[in-house]
Amino acid sequence: xxxxxxxxxxxxxRTKHILSEVTFQARPGRITGFLGxxxxxxxxxxxxxxxxxxxxxxxxxxxxxxxxxxxxxxxKVGALLDGSGAHRSRTGRxxxxxxxxxxxxxxxxxxxxxxxxxxAEAAGSRVATYSLGMGQRLGLATALLGDPEMLVLDEPVNGxxxxxxxxxxxxxxxxxxxxxxxxxxxxxxxxxxETVDDVVVIRAGKIVANGxxxxxxxGYRNLEDAFFxxxxxxxxxx
Amino acid sequence: MSALLRCGRIHVFCRAMxxxxxxxxxxxxxWLTLAGTFxxxxxxTLALSSAPPTGPVELDKVLVQPVAxxxxxxxxxxxxxxxxxxxxxxxxxxxxxxxxxxxxxLAATAALLLxxxxxxxxxxxxxxxxxxxxxxxxxxxxxxGLLVPSALNAIGYLAVLTVLGAALGTLxxxxxxxxxxxxxxxxxxxxxxSGQPVTDTQPDTAGLAPWSLAFLVASIVVVxxxxx
Amino acid sequence: MRTVRAxxxxxxxxxxxWFACVVGxxxxxxxxxxxxxxxxxxxxxYQELAVGVLGAIVLGVIAMSSxxxxxxxxxxxxxxxxxxxxxxxxxxRLFLAKALVVGSTSFVLAILATTAVFSVxxxxxxxxxxxxxxxxxARMGGVIAYWVLMSLLGYGLTAFTxxxxxxxxxxxxxxxTVSVSYLLTKATPLANYLPDLAGMRMFSRDLATDVELSPxxxxxxxxxxxxxxxxVAKLVFARRDA
Numbered sequence: 157x158x159x160x161x162x163x164x165x166x167x168x169x170r171t172k173h174i175l176s177e178v179t180f181q182a183r184p185g186r187i188t189g190f191l192g193x194x195x196x197x198x199x200x201x202x203x204x205x206x207x208x209x210x211x212x213x214x215x216x217x218x219x220x221x222x223x224x225x226x227x228x229x230x231x232k233v234g235a236l237l238d239g240s241g242a243h244r245s246r247t248g249r250x251x252x253x254x255x256x257x258x259x260x261x262x263x264x265x266x267x268x269x270x271x272x273x274x275x276a277e278a279a280g281s282r283v284a285t286y287s288l289g290m291g292q293r294l295g296l297a298t299a300l301l302g303d304p305e306m307l308v309l310d311e312p313v314n315g316x317x318x319x320x321x322x323x324x325x326x327x328x329x330x331x332x333x334x335x336x337x338x339x340x341x342x343x344x345x346x347x348x349x350e351t352v353d354d355v356v357v358i359r360a361g362k363i364v365a366n367g368x369x370x371x372x373x374x375g376y377r378n379l380e381d382a383f384f385x386x387x388x389x390x391x392x393x394x
Numbered sequence: 395m396s397a398l399l400r401c402g403r404i405h406v407f408c409r410a411m412x413x414x415x416x417x418x419x420x421x422x423x424x425w426l427t428l429a430g431t432f433x434x435x436x437x438x439t440l441a442l443s444s445a446p447p448t449g450p451v452e453l454d455k456v457l458v459q460p461v462a463x464x465x466x467x468x469x470x471x472x473x474x475x476x477x478x479x480x481x482x483x484x485x486x487x488x489x490x491x492x493x494x495x496x497x498x499x500l501a502a503t504a505a506l507l508l509x510x511x512x513x514x515x516x517x518x519x520x521x522x523x524x525x526x527x528x529x530x531x532x533x534x535x536x537x538x539g540l541l542v543p544s545a546l547n548a549i550g551y552l553a554v555l556t557v558l559g560a561a562l563g564t565l566x567x568x569x570x571x572x573x574x575x576x577x578x579x580x581x582x583x584x585x586x587x588s589g590q591p592v593t594d595t596q597p598d599t600a601g602l603a604p605w606s607l608a609f610l611v612a613s614i615v616v617v618x619x620x621x622x
Numbered sequence: 623m624r625t626v627r628a629x630x631x632x633x634x635x636x637x638x639x640w641f642a643c644v645v646g647x648x649x650x651x652x653x654x655x656x657x658x659x660x661x662x663x664x665x666x667x668y669q670e671l672a673v674g675v676l677g678a679i680v681l682g683v684i685a686m687s688s689x690x691x692x693x694x695x696x697x698x699x700x701x702x703x704x705x706x707x708x709x710x711x712x713x714x715r716l717f718l719a720k721a722l723v724v725g726s727t728s729f730v731l732a733i734l735a736t737t738a739v740f741s742v743x744x745x746x747x748x749x750x751x752x753x754x755x756x757x758x759x760a761r762m763g764g765v766i767a768y769w770v771l772m773s774l775l776g777y778g779l780t781a782f783t784x785x786x787x788x789x790x791x792x793x794x795x796x797x798x799t800v801s802v803s804y805l806l807t808k809a810t811p812l813a814n815y816l817p818d819l820a821g822m823r824m825f826s827r828d829l830a831t832d833v834e835l836s837p838x839x840x841x842x843x844x845x846x847x848x849x850x851x852x853x854v855a856k857l858v859f860a861r862r863d864a
Contacts, residue, residue, distance in 0.1 A: 203621075203622075206489075206493075207489065207493045208486060208489055208490075208621065208622040209622065210619070210621060223493050224494060224495070225493075225494075227402065227406065229490065229492075230490075230491060233490075237483075238483065239483055240483070241487035242482055242483075242484055243478050243481050243484045244481060244482050245421065245422045245423065250420035251420075253416055253420065254413050254414075254416040254417040255413070255491050257413035258409060258412075259491060298487055430788075438805070441805070441808075441809035442805065442808065442809060463795060466794075470791055569785075570638065570684070570687070570691075570786050570787065573791060574680065574790060574794065577790075577791060577794045578645075578676070578794060581795050582649075582676065582794070582797060585798060585800075586653060586673070592798050592800060593805070
């Protein structure tokens with residue numbers, strides 16, 4: 157089962173607690189929204205899952221295995237973290253080429269994903285000339301290269317235009333409907349409530365709410381009110 | 395089963411190495427450094443050859459001196475290759491694609507070493523050939539039995555130096571400190587301590603290799619444990 | 623004036639700035655201490671300061687290159703130059719303010735380094751080394767001028783390349799005991815008019831080359847090079863998209 161499992165994940169930097177016993181799951185066929193204010197620990201959690209940072213204790217597993225032990229990560233998990241993740245002086249196409257090469261993916265697939273995310277015309281330009289949104293689309297193209305079973309996206313709508321946002325919403329829905337696992341973090345609550353099936357709310361490194369969207373919002377007008385209640389603040393008009 | 399597993403591992407490693415080659419190949423800084431090193435070495439050979447040659451000793455110098463300065467190009471090659479990972483967050487993409495860090499670093503080093511050997515062969519070979527043509531009359535005195543080993547030694551030295559540059563770059567993650575430290579050592583401190591100008595020092599491959607290896611191991615250990 | 627002060631605080635807050643200062647003072651002083659030569663030579667002290675000039679070069683290079691670096695873990699490609707140019711949109715003024723800061727800090731650094739080197743030399747080799755005759759003072763003035771001009775050379779070159787790496791590598795390699803410029807003099811006498819070699823005439827009395835330039839002429843040649851470079855660099859800096 158293509159499942160992402162976080163089990164009592166804890167991260168400390170010197171004396172600072174970044175994450176405390178973070179526990180939740182992202183399940184196949186569902187879009188899980190990972191919600192929290194800036195600096196709550198969303199990105200740290202995802203970075204540990206993806207083997208970029210180390211946890212002080214606890215585990216974050218992909219299909220029951222640490223990401224670092226995956227033999228063919230590109231086909232298992234597609235990940236997008238802040239920005240394009242590409243060197244400024246390479247072209248978008250050259251960037252995707254080397255990533256494809258590392259996973260043994262055909263070069264034709266590079267053209268496919270360029271087309272898919274809508275930056276085919278800019279593929280021959282250097283990444284330095286890309287706008288924020290184009291960088292984001294390139295990052296997305298990188299994530300999709302291996303046609304992965306699971307998607308882990310950190311603030312995917314960052315910098316995207318309304319067109320892009322609508323496209324990605326539909327795309328993620330299709331992916332989930334096809335039985336894939338989608339985990340996305342965001343601080344844009346309105347955006348999430350339109351998209352997600354499950355909600356996980358993190359505040360100051362601790363999980364404060366976790367469950368299907370309907371359960372989490374029970375007793376509140378909407379996700380936004382539920383969110384502010386969960387993180388212990390009142391929303392402006394309440 | 396174990397043979398199959400090993401086969402898979404080798405396959406993954408080859409893929410990673412191929413990917414690292416593509417990565418270097420598509421980096422404009424790689425080509426700029428290459429062009430700068432090659433052009434600089436040829437220009438120096440040209441300049442030195444136009445001085446009136448006075449015998450086989452001078453000829454030897456003409457062929458070796460540009461190599462001394464070409465060191466700078468290879469230091470930059472290594473440092474830039476390593477540090478380009480840390481520009482624009484590319485390191486995330488790299489580690490997501492190749493999460494086993496030790497083998498990722500080994501693949502990157504192997505790819506870099508391969509390219510550095512080719513580039514060094516071009517620079518040294520080109521310089522020797524160019525000097526030979528320019529000094530046609532004096533070239534008769536050239537002893538191939540001496541020249542070939544010393545050229546091979548220079549090629550090996552430059553390639554090993556590139557690996558050292560990459561290891562330092564990986565440790566510092568920034569171009570300027572790594573390049574400045576290594577160049578300062580090679581061109582200023584080392585000649586001062588030994589009392590010999592950089593141009594008179596023969597490339598000491600055997601002396602450099604252990605240092606490169608030590609820094610390479612250190613950089614891999616650090617990368618393995620560092621938060622990317 | 624406000625721009626100059628802003629540029630000064632920007633430079634002083636870079637760790638590399640303090641590294642440059644340490645290199646500039648400690649390297650030549652350290653070499654003097656370690657060397658401890660038996661027979662005094664005419665270029666004692668000056669030769670070491672000609673290596674220590676690296677500190678001044680680094681200073682000039684980073685003053686410009688720090689505007690353009692986007693290295694570092696998660697800097698998201700944000701380059702300081704955008705902030706700088708929105709704060710001070712008059713580029714010509716900005717360029718001059720930076721040059722002024724580079725020149726004056728390397729001036730101070732050169733005075734410190736010269737004082738340190740000759741104090742150590744005097745302590746280790748006796749009073750005779752430094753009689754402080756008119757010629758000594760002129761040579762010291764020359765070495766300080768050399769440092770200032772070299773730092774501006776690094777600054778101007780970096781304005782072209784926008785990356786510190788090429789100017790630093792070129793100038794560093796050229797500071798080797800046998801500099802490229804010096805080697806080139808063997809091929810063509812014109813190499814004596816390269817900025818670094820010409821500038822060295824201001825303080826060195828021991829350059830074994832065919833062409834002899836007087837200290838004043840050497841300094842003038844170097845100053846012309848630097849002034850020309852800065853003028854062109856200023857034009858490029860003012861016209862180019864950031």
